[in-house]
Amino acid sequence: MKKRKRTNPEISTASLPDIIFMLLFFFMVVTVLRKDSSKLFHELPEASYNTKIDQSKEAAYVFIGRRDINKDKIYVQINDRIISTSNLDQSFEKLVSDPEIDKELFEITLKADRYTTMKLIRQVKLSMRKAGIRHLYYLTENKV
Amino acid sequence: MRKKRLATPINAGSMADIAFLLLIFFLVSTQILNDKGVKVLLPEYTENLPPPNNPGKKILKILINSNNELMINSERSDLILLKDQIKTFIMNPKLNPTFPPNPKKGVISITSDDETSYETYVQVYSEIKQAYIELWKQEALVMYGKGVDFLTREEVIKIKERIPMNLSELEKRL
Numbered sequence: 001m002k003k004r005k006r007t008n009p010e011i012s013t014a015s016l017p018d019i020i021f022m023l024l025f026f027f028m029v030v031t032v033l034r035k036d037s038s039k040l041f042h043e044l045p046e047a048s049y050n051t052k053i054d055q056s057k058e059a060a061y062v063f064i065g066r067r068d069i070n071k072d073k074i075y076v077q078i079n080d081r082i083i084s085t086s087n088l089d090q091s092f093e094k095l096v097s098d099p100e101i102d103k104e105l106f107e108i109t110l111k112a113d114r115y116t117t118m119k120l121i122r123q124v125k126l127s128m129r130k131a132g133i134r135h136l137y138y139l140t141e142n143k144v
Numbered sequence: 145m146r147k148k149r150l151a152t153p154i155n156a157g158s159m160a161d162i163a164f165l166l167l168i169f170f171l172v173s174t175q176i177l178n179d180k181g182v183k184v185l186l187p188e189y190t191e192n193l194p195p196p197n198n199p200g201k202k203i204l205k206i207l208i209n210s211n212n213e214l215m216i217n218s219e220r221s222d223l224i225l226l227k228d229q230i231k232t233f234i235m236n237p238k239l240n241p242t243f244p245p246n247p248k249k250g251v252i253s254i255t256s257d258d259e260t261s262y263e264t265y266v267q268v269y270s271e272i273k274q275a276y277i278e279l280w281k282q283e284a285l286v287m288y289g290k291g292v293d294f295l296t297r298e299e300v301i302k303i304k305e306r307i308p309m310n311l312s313e314l315e316k317r318l
Binding site for chain 1: 153159162163166170179180181182183184185186187188189208256257258259260261262263265266267269270271273274277315
């Protein structure tokens with residue numbers, strides 16, 4: 001008895017690579033580059049009481065840390081650019097200069113090194129206030 | 145009629161592997177937002193210095209020096225004691241005359257040295273905030289008999305009006 005089992009798939013598999021490429025392009029479009037990558041080294045301070053932060057609205061990230069882990073010089077980075085301390089006022093002004101942004105709702109997340117001096121923090125906060133920004137988050141780690 | 149085989153039988157078994165590889169790539173590269181921290185509302189900016197203190201207001205002075213040591217009302221103190229001291233100050237259960245007569249007249253002032261480390265400042269700030277949060281939770285039970293999660297927006301505003309978080313941050317050690 002000649003048993004002939006039809007194992008040939010009826011579905012053509014030639015289009016499967018196309019599907020994979022479409023998936024890939026979909027993810028490439030949907031994945032947006034995040035603003036919160038820091039070029040500076042920083043160790044977040046520890047605090048006993050902190051809440052989970054969700055940044056859904058208009059927001060910017062400010063990083064304060066060292067560029068070179070061996071050197072002591074501290075830099076300030078706003079979103080993706082490193083700013084010198086004399087340009088702080090203008091940088092924050094520029095952040096909220098877009099008329100579509102509502103200054104009242106603008107939030108800034110501060111990721112600063114735990115050993116940053118208060119002198120610099122005060123300068124940064126003053127520049128933020130001058131630009132009309134009021135909401136600020138100090139990012140922390142849980143205190144063990 | 146002989147059936148013409150149009151489709152070359154590509155082994156579709158490896159397609160599943162490709163799909164899994166892509167999935168694993170995106171799982172690894174996407175970071176779940178794990179940020180936690182302290183939310184702050186900055187005071188409005190005014191050109192002039194803030195007005196001198198109203199005579200009715202009582203101030204709890206917190207000083208942090210360059211060695212990150214704490215002083216509360218000219219007494220050497222520690223971070224652990226801060227929260228309870230603030231709560232006693234603001235609510236003034238024993239009607240101490242040097243403490244505010246009602247929570248609206250209480251002001252917490254933080255003075256930090258230029259060399260004070262940011263971490264100490266944030267710890268002090270988070271203790272202060274937690275003190276107020278606990279006071280608000282208590283007030284919610286007293287005023288409305290509800291837990292904080294069940295409050296309406298207006299009720300939250302009312303509670304914060306009763307016990308406002310009055311903070312004053314000063315530049316240098318005077």
